[in-house]
Amino acid sequence: MSxxxxxxxxxxxxxxxxxxxxxxxxxxxxxxxxxxxxSTEEAASLYNMEVGGHLYTRISNPTVAxxxxxxxxxxxxxxxxxxxxxxxxxxxxxxxxxSSGDHIVASSKMYGANINLLQHTMPRFGVNTDFVNPNDPxxxxxxxxxxxxxxxxxxxxxxxxxIMDVPEIAKICNSKNIPLVLDATFNTPYxxxxxxxxxxxxxxxxxxxxxxxxxAIGGAIVNGGNFDWGDxxxxxxxxxxxxxxxxxxxxxxxxxxxxxxxIRAEGMxxxxxxxSPTNAFHxxxxxxxxxxxxxxHIENTHTILDFLVNHEMVEWVKHPDLDTHPDHEVAKxxxxxxxxxxxxxxxxxxxxxxxxxIESVKLASHLANVGDAKTLLIHPGSxxxxxxxxEAMKEGGLTDDMIRLSVGLExxxxxxxxxxxxxxxxxxxxx
Amino acid sequence: MIINFxxxxxxxxxxxxxxxxxxxxxxxxxxxxxNHLSFIQQARFFAYKGYSVIVPDMPxxxxxxxxPCKSIKExxxxxxxxLVKLNLKDVVIIGHSQGCLVxxxxxxxxxxxxxxxxxxxxxxxIPVNQFLLDLSKENPQxxxxxxxxxxxxxxxxxxxxxxxxxxxYGEGNNxxxxxxPTALKYDLHSCNDYSNGIDAAKNIKxxxxxVLAKNDQxxxxxxxxxxxxxxxxxxxxxxxxxxxxxxERPMELNSIINSFLSKLK
Ligand SMILES: Cc1ncc(COP(=O)(O)O)c(C=O)c1O
Numbered sequence: 001m002s003x004x005x006x007x008x009x010x011x012x013x014x015x016x017x018x019x020x021x022x023x024x025x026x027x028x029x030x031x032x033x034x035x036x037x038x039s040t041e042e043a044a045s046l047y048n049m050e051v052g053g054h055l056y057t058r059i060s061n062p063t064v065a066x067x068x069x070x071x072x073x074x075x076x077x078x079x080x081x082x083x084x085x086x087x088x089x090x091x092x093x094x095x096x097x098x099s100s101g102d103h104i105v106a107s108s109k110m111y112g113a114n115i116n117l118l119q120h121t122m123p124r125f126g127v128n129t130d131f132v133n134p135n136d137p138x139x140x141x142x143x144x145x146x147x148x149x150x151x152x153x154x155x156x157x158x159x160x161x162x163i164m165d166v167p168e169i170a171k172i173c174n175s176k177n178i179p180l181v182l183d184a185t186f187n188t189p190y191x192x193x194x195x196x197x198x199x200x201x202x203x204x205x206x207x208x209x210x211x212x213x214x215x216a217i218g219g220a221i222v223n224g225g226n227f228d229w230g231d232x233x234x235x236x237x238x239x240x241x242x243x244x245x246x247x248x249x250x251x252x253x254x255x256x257x258x259x260x261x262x263i264r265a266e267g268m269x270x271x272x273x274x275x276s277p278t279n280a281f282h283x284x285x286x287x288x289x290x291x292x293x294x295x296x297h298i299e300n301t302h303t304i305l306d307f308l309v310n311h312e313m314v315e316w317v318k319h320p321d322l323d324t325h326p327d328h329e330v331a332k333x334x335x336x337x338x339x340x341x342x343x344x345x346x347x348x349x350x351x352x353x354x355x356x357x358i359e360s361v362k363l364a365s366h367l368a369n370v371g372d373a374k375t376l377l378i379h380p381g382s383x384x385x386x387x388x389x390x391e392a393m394k395e396g397g398l399t400d401d402m403i404r405l406s407v408g409l410e411x412x413x414x415x416x417x418x419x420x421x422x423x424x425x426x427x428x429x430x431x
Numbered sequence: 432m433i434i435n436f437x438x439x440x441x442x443x444x445x446x447x448x449x450x451x452x453x454x455x456x457x458x459x460x461x462x463x464x465x466n467h468l469s470f471i472q473q474a475r476f477f478a479y480k481g482y483s484v485i486v487p488d489m490p491x492x493x494x495x496x497x498x499p500c501k502s503i504k505e506x507x508x509x510x511x512x513x514l515v516k517l518n519l520k521d522v523v524i525i526g527h528s529q530g531c532l533v534x535x536x537x538x539x540x541x542x543x544x545x546x547x548x549x550x551x552x553x554x555x556x557i558p559v560n561q562f563l564l565d566l567s568k569e570n571p572q573x574x575x576x577x578x579x580x581x582x583x584x585x586x587x588x589x590x591x592x593x594x595x596x597x598x599x600y601g602e603g604n605n606x607x608x609x610x611x612p613t614a615l616k617y618d619l620h621s622c623n624d625y626s627n628g629i630d631a632a633k634n635i636k637x638x639x640x641x642v643l644a645k646n647d648q649x650x651x652x653x654x655x656x657x658x659x660x661x662x663x664x665x666x667x668x669x670x671x672x673x674x675x676x677x678x679e680r681p682m683e684l685n686s687i688i689n690s691f692l693s694k695l696k
Contacts, residue, residue, distance in 0.1 A: 002580040002648075003588045014590040048447075050475040051681050052594025060595035068596035078601040079594075225605035230494070248447050252494075253475065255468040256605035257597055264596075 008291045015069035029281045030062040059268050063277040067284050071220050074189040078225025078256040086205025087113050088273035089219035096263045098149045100126025105143040107134035107153030109160045137168040150179050156186035156340050159404050160397050163320050163327035170198025179227045186340045190294040200227040208371025212286035216279040225256030298338035301407040307416050308345050313423040315346035341407040351400040353426045354379040360425035363418040375408035439497030444486035446478025455521045456483040462528030463618035466493025468606045472681035491611040499617040503625040507536035525549040529622050535631035550641040552674050554654040555628025559619045567616040575607035584646040584673030632661035639665040640691040649674040
């Protein structure tokens with residue numbers, strides 16, 4: 001009888017059972033580039049995609065596959081592919097589906113590199129994007145054109161924390177037969193599983209909460225298997241003949257896993273952004289404790305929100321779990337366990353105050369990452385965006401007093417104590 | 432390839448190679464609520480070995496239109512007519528689950544063209560419990576999900592897969608969702624109602640191979656072992672997995688089938 005294991009169990013076990021030869025309980029790190037073929041026939045059958053198996057680590061690797069299968073299980077997808085970074089995952093999806101002359105509809109409020117790829121890089125290859133407000137399903141609907149090949153956004157936007165109404169947007173995409181591709185980095189499958197809400201493809205930066213310890217860069221694509229690629233004119237790269245493998249149609253031969261098969265056969269072959277087996281191992285170690293960590297991330301986030309909202313030195317606090325957030329109702333509906341552990345807040349005193357705060361805290365680390373087990377902070381006004389005027393920052397949806405906080409797993413009293421140290425320095429400055 | 436057959440668009444998987452009617456043809460018959468994608472790792476494998484391969488999507492399954500067949504006999508007649516239309520004269524039938532019952536009926540109909548029968552996770556009978564029969568009518572998607580979880584061995588639960596990155600459950604559910612919603616209920620009723628199995632099995636005159644699964648919850652091993660006893664000289668293998676043997680143990684299954692085929696005249 002099937003056990004139908006639950007999320008916490010799958011986080012620990014999916015993708016690996018102890019191998020019979022060594023009994024190794026942990027997933028072994030298969031640090032190899034290639035695999036010995038038992039016969040020329042076997043080699044040919046792997047090259048021809050007749051059967052599954054490993055032939056070269058740029059295409060697949062047993063350690064990486066364990067990670068992929070764990071992710072597929074956690075998201076409830078048909079298949080997954082892990083790669084060298086979140087950005088590699090994003091580029092693999094776009095380049096697998098779109099060709100010159102195609103169009104994308106994307107959220108206007110996303111991580112800078114996601115925006116840059118679509119706004120500046122892809123147009124050089126003839127793929128253009130219209131950016132729309134992610135929390136306005138009607139705007140998304142009107143932006144769809146006959147040559148639109150995918151709709152893309154972040155479930156929880158970075159850094160603005162806008163929430164996409166995934167079920168509503170999925171309905172629109174479904175009615176127009178366009179895949180909904182979501183960057184689910186900030187929610188992870190623990191907080192929300194996009195396929196259950198009708199999304200079709202997920203991209204992850206595993207670097208963040210899934211890996212969870214700030215030690216390895218990695219990305220993944222999870223394929224829902226719930227999209228019909230059968231329209232050969234609209235999706236020729238998936239259902240039309242491939243340039244190799246005897247003109248194979250991935251949709252006909254692999255059905256629900258067509259997209260991943262296509263990406264392995266083209267993206268991994270020709271661009272080659274493979275994930276190292278050792279990094280796959282590190283990322284999987286992180287996933288083992290994902291449920292525990294996410295619970296604590298959310299718990300700490302809610303405590304720090306209370307602290308900040310009531311602090312005299314804080315001008316404003318932004319988080320979708322606060323009822324002052326414009327997307328609070330959507331967040332409650334689709335992210336009932338909490339909407340992540342990124343908080344944005346403004347310090348009284350503007351850009352200089354932000355700088356003073358950041359320079360005075362000791363425990364929270366000042367760096368450009370999110371989703372670490374440790375608390376992280378950045379003040380865009382004095383770092384990533386220091387070259388911009390206050391007005392220019394506002395145009396991009398940022399303010400110069402804004403601090404972005406990635407809440408970690410420390411004893412929260414130590415973090416609030418650390419923040420008090422920062423606020424004290426700001427007070428001194430304001431005097 | 433898509434052909435027009437009995438007035439409906441009908442899809443036949445050919446393993447990525449074109450059909451050559453002068454070669455020996457392996458005709459794969461999918462199980463209840465399945466389609467050609469249950470043989471992903473068999474179709475291409477045997478086509479690249481030089482056989483002609485057809486994996487029909489039965490009416491209302493996969494990419495095929497038309498109305499679902501309503502009995503095992505109707506399924507077998509449909510396949511027989513298809514083989515006649517394609518002018519295939521040297522055929523090995525390979526059934527999985529319900530496809531094995533259809534193969535048993537085909538054994539009565541096909542005369543000279545049938546060269547061998549291969550039963551994968553098969554039996555002479557496939558009784559279906561009333562709960563699943565009812566659910567397949569009321570909520571085919573839920574019924575499909577239950578079949579996918581029951582159908583796989585531990586590899587399903589643990590997301591272990593010979594195909595790197597693939598999930599048996601996620602893939603299996605979506606394969607079943609590609610069919611028309613009414614397809615499953617007619618399939619399950621066809622299985623449940625079929626009662627010719629014992630006679631049909633005793634009547635097999637061509638070489639036969641059975642590959643059974645140790646942890647099969649759909650066509651239990653016990654039933655499969657009784658079934659092979661009815662067939663004269665049936666070569667029998669048991670693999671350590673669940674009902675979805677073609678995706679759970681593709682290499683082992685392919686190698687058993689391949690060596691059986693190489694011994695045929
Ligand atoms: C939402 C989001 N998506 C994608 C990425 C890119 O991830 P990676 O650094 O793994 O390429 C990031 C990185 O910060 C991100 O925040």
